[in-house]
Amino acid sequence: MFEDLRDLYQQVILDRGRKPHHGRRLEVFDAEARGDNPMCGDRVQVFVRRDGEAVAEVGFEARGCAISIASADLMAEAVIGKTADEIAELTTAFTGMARTGNGGAPQLATLRPLAGVHEYPSRIKCATLPWMALKAAMAGKGNASSE
């Protein structure tokens, strides 16, 4: 019945939405921030541990839909080893992909399963919310809102 939704709900999204690999508070972290989507109540808290210039580990606690949890989980993997500047660039690329569906850039490879959200205007924020929280954490701010 939902064959045309497989674009949005690819298997990796269903899997990660159900059982995220990084869905936990880090025991030791250097930065953290919360992201809220006031319109639907989704919330994600992101924890970042650094190793010198680079990010060593990311964990998160979230309440939300499959899209937002899978997005947080794939993000946690994608940013490991990256510097703040590299992460800022990736965030821009990801946000662009979520809005337009255009996920051609090589660095988006593992995040590409989320490109399908661009067809669902109200779901784009689900995918970008963890990235907003990560951005806030990297900038030393406590909170981000998806509005």
Place this chain on the structure above:
Amino acid sequence: MFEDLRDLYQQVILDRGRKPHHGRRLEVFDAEARGDNPMCGDRVQVFVRRDGEAVAEVGFEARGCAISIASADLMAEAVIGKTADEIAELTTAFTGMARTGNGGAPQLATLRPLAGVHEYPSRIKCATLPWMALKAAMAGKGNASSE
């Protein structure tokens, strides 16, 4: 050009609107009240001198259109010699005529030129404003509003 307006602007209304016979503050009076039409800024102040139970004289100061001034002037004449109860009754009859055009009652004879206002919803209040002020004066209230 305005032949069809002669119903509303009968000669007596034009005359009285221009040169009212009773348009003055009484030197001695027992009661007075002000009537305001907040929507257009018309205002009439009515002064009443009594002689026992009956009204001996009515005067008024007004700013307003031909209809409201003529109405005040005809009212001042119509109520002389009448008791409070008779005036209350006449007020009801007049208001009814202004709303419906039905001016059959004999006591309305001299007021009948104002029956034409019923076709002009926004002008009905011009005709009834002095009567509202008189009612307030008779009741010992200082103010009336045409709303």
Place this chain on the structure above:
Amino acid sequence: MNAISKPAFDVARIRADFPILAEKIRGKDLVFLDSAASAQKPRVVIDAMVHAMEHQYANVHRGLHWMSERTTEAYEDVRDSIARLLNAPDRSNIVITANSTASFNLVAQSYGRSVLKPGQAVLISQMEHHANLVPWQMLRDASGVELRIAPITDAGELDMAAYEALLADGKVGLVSVTHMSNVLGTYTPAERIIQIAHAHGARVMLDASQSVVHRRIDVQALDVDFLAFTGHKLYGPTGIGVLYAKRELLEAMPPVNGGGDMISSVSYERSTWAQVPHKFEAGTPAILEGIGLNAAIKYVEAIGFDAIAAHEATLTEHALARLSAIEGLTIIGHPQDRGGVISFTLKGAHAHDVATLLDRQGIAVRAGHHCAEPLMHRLGLESTARASFGLYTTMAEIDALADTLDQVRVFFK
């Protein structure tokens, strides 16, 4: 259920009155189960607004010309219709606002800041929409009026014993509660709520945003002090809401907004206010919206609340039966007296994902906290999916919802 004893209600004929119901969503028939958020508009409402814009329009109240006089009559007629709908004593009991939210803010800012005193309390319930919560919270924070919360039971009903206990100390000046929950579908026992409040010296405001759509409300029989509803849920346009209040309360309340149309006279030193209800209506009113809402009220009255309530009861009964048969689906709240608003969760699937999957089949439901975050908290939930019914909802649409939900369950298993 005895079909014979119910008033005739021809849903096919009613659907034909709503042009939008013929729409397709991505090739699928629209199944609109989001009427509690905002209802669709019947042809007569559209026509009334178009007629005004095409044939009879000008600003109201101050014009001496034909267009203005006629538009004033057409607009002001909605006040009579609202008074009739609610059985209000008089048209002057009806204040036109922008929506329900504006009606609550008006009472909180006018009555709340002048008649209520620090030390007094406002009592709301645990199942209020933010519109009947945040204004009182802002009042509390600005003026020291206490805010009390009456709990609900696990079934999703107002806990009447706790409610009465919260009134016991006589400090509550105003009770403001919903007449029908937009999340649980619960109808609250307005008559008893009001009797108990009055016995304790408190005034009562009812949030009729949901209830006015489904049931006849008689403000005089209820003896309610304030009541709010919103045009767009009653099949009318957006941009217009209603506040009913007893005359003596309106008289005692200061205006909140200043400007044209609400004054009697203006000078720099001192202005005086127009009579009730106009002193609460500053500026050019929602003229076209009043004309549209008037048509909506007349439309609903012509169908009749007996027929509407019976239709709603039939739909709700069927929906509860079908939905509760779905594996992993939990219906939220089991109130005795309930209407056509049903919240649910589905195991293994977040409400947003449920809504997106349903939407792919053309089925519109709402998902989220439904502007009632503290209620969600009380229920131990973050969000629910919600299906809600209107005049035009059919049994077949409820079947489509249930059948599709069963597939959603499989998808996320």
Place this chain on the structure above:
Amino acid sequence: MNAISKPAFDVARIRADFPILAEKIRGKDLVFLDSAASAQKPRVVIDAMVHAMEHQYANVHRGLHWMSERTTEAYEDVRDSIARLLNAPDRSNIVITANSTASFNLVAQSYGRSVLKPGQAVLISQMEHHANLVPWQMLRDASGVELRIAPITDAGELDMAAYEALLADGKVGLVSVTHMSNVLGTYTPAERIIQIAHAHGARVMLDASQSVVHRRIDVQALDVDFLAFTGHKLYGPTGIGVLYAKRELLEAMPPVNGGGDMISSVSYERSTWAQVPHKFEAGTPAILEGIGLNAAIKYVEAIGFDAIAAHEATLTEHALARLSAIEGLTIIGHPQDRGGVISFTLKGAHAHDVATLLDRQGIAVRAGHHCAEPLMHRLGLESTARASFGLYTTMAEIDALADTLDQVRVFFK
């Protein structure tokens, strides 16, 4: 007047866009000269609202389904259009309100009660509409902010020397003045007003209710702090207004109304607000009205403000010439920079009587104090008749007005 140097403006084609202009009043052609009170609606506005109600409608902002997503896009697009119309830096500078009056009350109640302090002053002018007077008066009476009045000259212009003198003591925190008088037609020198105010540390709010209809406004070039206008005068629907404000001001201002849509999170203890501009927009917004206003703005932009201003100038020039030739007719105010709003009195005839006689010939003008009682007082008048022009006004209509007024004069002689 040089027709060749002016942008093409085909009034006949424009009139065809406004269905109501084909109406007859008691058998006579409608001559609608009351656009300053409220303008008529072009076909595109009617169609946009009908299209929404017939094909694409649901509540906005919170819906995850197709109808809600599409309606949200259609509604929110008006914010971009308004930002473009005013050359605002960003869509978040645009707060949607119910009308101009609501925009003034919002600033008075939020900025006025929090940023302005007792001892500071608000400065308005002698030619303000009640909408830009009563809210400040209520603020003065509630919170001890002083209210100052800048005088006008006999010509009906702001007295700039007196204006500057009133700012001299540095106590004025906010200047709030009209950009175009709804009585005299005067355009005020907004740029200088703002420069002078800023030099004295005061913020400036402009009442653009009248001006936005006729001239291009550039809020960034003006460096204005707040600006208000109302949808129904700009050929849009009733029930919607606009407040433009600088971002840092909106950030600093507390919300006035609480409820849904304006929150970030809600708990009984404490709620947090949505980001600017949403924190000022409580409850279901004027969805259909936003869609209608968007169509109106696009319509006006397509015609272009150069063409509109030229048309208005031509009409005004002709009207001033024709009316001033009528015996006993006095035009009120002779400002240098003026637009298509002309107030006048006729010797021996009260303005109401003039309006009624004109109405009999199908000519709609306004009569009264035009929601500007203190201005009437300054002018030594009780009321005036007022003719005002829109996009669709023709030279022939102005001739009809002048010819009929000459007959009115005879009637009352």
